[in-house]
Amino acid sequence: MQVLLQSLLADRFGFQHHRESKEGSIYTLSVVKSGAKLQPAAEPQGRQIENRGKDHLNALNVPVAEFARVLQIQVGRVVVDKTGVPGAFDFRLTWTPDASLDGVPDGAGPSIFTALQEQYGLRLESRKGPVEMIVVDHIERPTED
Numbered sequence: 001m002q003v004l005l006q007s008l009l010a011d012r013f014g015f016q017h018h019r020e021s022k023e024g025s026i027y028t029l030s031v032v033k034s035g036a037k038l039q040p041a042a043e044p045q046g047r048q049i050e051n052r053g054k055d056h057l058n059a060l061n062v063p064v065a066e067f068a069r070v071l072q073i074q075v076g077r078v079v080v081d082k083t084g085v086p087g088a089f090d091f092r093l094t095w096t097p098d099a100s101l102d103g104v105p106d107g108a109g110p111s112i113f114t115a116l117q118e119q120y121g122l123r124l125e126s127r128k129g130p131v132e133m134i135v136v137d138h139i140e141r142p143t144e145d
Helices: 002-013 064-075 112-120
Strands: 016-031 048-051 056-063 078-081 088-094 122-138
Touching (some): 056 064, 064 078, 064 112, 064 122
Antiparallel strands (some): 016 122, 056 088
16 A cells, blocks of 8 residues: 555655654663563454554554554654564553643543553653654645646
């Protein structure tokens, strides 16, 4: 799908780009000292990822690295898996949205950071690291043909 979209943008708008890596704010996902509390996937066939609003996430039969990529949507930064945990797991993460992340008022429940520690023994830590960016080199206004 991404290749088709890139082709469409190139044909219609003369879109040209390149990728660059720059130092930026990221999160690393690691295991807390007491250890991870991960449940192996109940169904070893088929992956399912479901973002349910801004306070719930289901990711079934996924490796931790893929779960980290899904977390990026919720926290608004690149998340790098530093757990070193192999295998596929079921995640059903529930938290209270943080006003600093999305403008929604804080509730009485845990933040996504606390929920990860309490529910799965995983920690998100803010760091500096490489962030891949798309740089637009050229784009044209489309004609009416």
